[in-house]
Structure formats: structure tokens, C-alpha cells
Amino acid sequence: MPFYQKQGQLPNKRHIQFRDKDNNLYWEELVSREGFSYIYSNLYHLNPPTKVEMIGKQEPIEIEELNDNHRHRHIFTRKLNLKGDIISSRSPLFFNEDVIISKGFAQEQMALPL
Known part of the structure; x- marks a missing residue:
């Protein structure tokens, strides 16, 4: 129901x-x-x-698994030195089978594919 x-x-x-x-x-x-x-x-x-104008090729997301004990962590995202557009500047922080939580810092406009 x-x-x-x-x-x-x-x-x-x-x-x-x-x-x-x-x-x-x-x-x-x-x-x-x-x-x-x-x-x-x-x-x-x-x-x-927002109207979707184009969907480009999805690039693979590289994730490095940390084989360590679970514990409280302070993630200093300011120190990640992220550069690029809204997609290329993303850095995965946490993940499981359903979701990837990333931090990004867009400093460039996205280039439209030709």
C-alpha cells in the first residue's frame, strides 16, 4: 500500500x-x-x-579503499587542493555500495564537448 x-x-x-x-x-x-x-x-x-542540454561520457571514478579501523576522523577538505570544473574537481571522501560522497571546488567553467 x-x-x-x-x-x-x-x-x-x-x-x-x-x-x-x-x-x-x-x-x-x-x-x-x-x-x-x-x-x-x-x-x-x-x-x-533546469533543462538538460547534453549528457557527456561519464569518466570512471577512482576510489582508494582504506583498510583501517573505523574511527572518528577530521577531514581537512581545504587541504585537498582541488582544481578544475564542477566534475573534474571532485574528490571522493566516503562511499558504500549505494553512494559516493565527494568534495569539489569548481574554479573553471565546464567545457562543452564538440
């Missing part, structure tokens, strides 16, 4: 026109791993979600 959580103003039904008090249309975005057949969230935006 599906479950729903409501936060903020939402329409009475899903996937219909939803307008603010000035009759401006909210933009609906569906966020899910499996589409409509799995758990998903409807997000409503004041402005259209």
Missing part, C-alpha cells in the same frame, strides 16, 4: 494543473529511481526545472 507525506501546499490530486494565488502555474517534477511503478516524489517549482 502506498504511503504519502505532504510538506507545504500541494494539489488535492497528483499530476494536474497546480497554480499559486496569482494563478501562476507551478512546474511539476517527478523524482524517482523506478518511475511511476516505485516510490517517487512530486516536486513543484516556481520556475521550470
Whole structure:
């Protein structure tokens, strides 16, 4: 049985026109791993979600596993000396089978592939 959580103003039904008090249309975005057949969230935006113009080739992410005891650590991210754009400057800090948590410091614009 599906479950729903409501936060903020939402329409009475899903996937219909939803307008603010000035009759401006909210933009609906569906966020899910499996589409409509799995758990998903409807997000409503004041402005259209960012349009994807191009998806380039994904470069492999190199991760070095630390075979050490788990303990508290202070990660000095300022000392990582990260350079590049929003993608190339990323440095993985923590990971498991589901997620990689990285730190990045973008100092350059992303170059568009030809």
C-alpha cells in the first residue's frame, strides 16, 4: 500500500494543473529511481526545472579503499587542493555500495564537448 507525506501546499490530486494565488502555474517534477511503478516524489517549482542540454561520457571514478579501523576522523577538505570544473574537481571522501560522497571546488567553467 502506498504511503504519502505532504510538506507545504500541494494539489488535492497528483499530476494536474497546480497554480499559486496569482494563478501562476507551478512546474511539476517527478523524482524517482523506478518511475511511476516505485516510490517517487512530486516536486513543484516556481520556475521550470533546469533543462538538460547534453549528457557527456561519464569518466570512471577512482576510489582508494582504506583498510583501517573505523574511527572518528577530521577531514581537512581545504587541504585537498582541488582544481578544475564542477566534475573534474571532485574528490571522493566516503562511499558504500549505494553512494559516493565527494568534495569539489569548481574554479573553471565546464567545457562543452564538440
